[in-house]
Amino acid sequence: MATILIIDDHPDVREVLRIMLEVAGHRVIDAVSGTEGLAAFREHKPDLTMTDLRLPDMEGTDVVHALRQIDRVCPIVLVSAEHPEELEAITLGAKAVPTLSKPFTRQRLLAIVEQALKT
Numbered sequence: 001m002a003t004i005l006i007i008d009d010h011p012d013v014r015e016v017l018r019i020m021l022e023v024a025g026h027r028v029i030d031a032v033s034g035t036e037g038l039a040a041f042r043e044h045k046p047d048l049t050m051t052d053l054r055l056p057d058m059e060g061t062d063v064v065h066a067l068r069q070i071d072r073v074c075p076i077v078l079v080s081a082e083h084p085e086e087l088e089a090i091t092l093g094a095k096a097v098p099t100l101s102k103p104f105t106r107q108r109l110l111a112i113v114e115q116a117l118k119t
Contacts, residue, residue, distance in 0.1 A: 001025040002047035002117055007037030007063060008079065009056050013102070017050065017079075020106050021113070034058035038066055046074065048116055050100070053080035075116035 004026050008014050011032075018028045029044050031037035034055045041049060049067060053060035060078050067076055081102040100112045 001027075002113075003027045003029065003044060004113070005037065005040055005044065005046040005049040006030040007032075007034065007040075007049065007051040007055065007060075009033060009052065009054075013052070013079075017109070020109055024110055024113075026113070032056075034060075034063040034066070037063060038070070041067060041070060041074075045071075048075045048077065048113060050077045050079050050113075053078055075119050077112055077116050 001024070004021055006014050006017050006021075006028060008017070008030070009032050014030045014032075018030065021028050029040055029046060031040045034051070034057050037049070037051060037055075040046075051060045051063045055063065060080070064076050064078065067074065075098075077098045077100055079100045079102065098112055098116050100109060
């Protein structure tokens with residue numbers, strides 16, 4: 001189906017996302033930092049990128065802005081454990097990208113991915 005880049009510094013989160021997305025038929029590439037994620041984005045040109053809000057080297061919103069400098073149309077989903085209201089306020093500065101709040105269900109993840117891929 002789609003190639004999806006996951007940028008998250010927590011190995012367990014990356015693994016859960018990988019399993020759920022691969023079972024749904026997607027190809028997954030992952031990165032542990034914003035810098036690594038930007039390099040993977042340039043190399044693999046994914047159909048969708050999912051980035052954590054809090055990364056060791058930069059904020060997820062900074063990753064979103066950097067990704068938009070590279071590619072203005074690739075869908076991006078911001079993933080975070082922040083409360084939905086706080087996350088909504090934060091993402092306004094990131095051009096209101098779709099968000100996935102942790103913890104999430106498989107159904108919610110796949111719905112967000114499907115929605116993002118349609119844009």
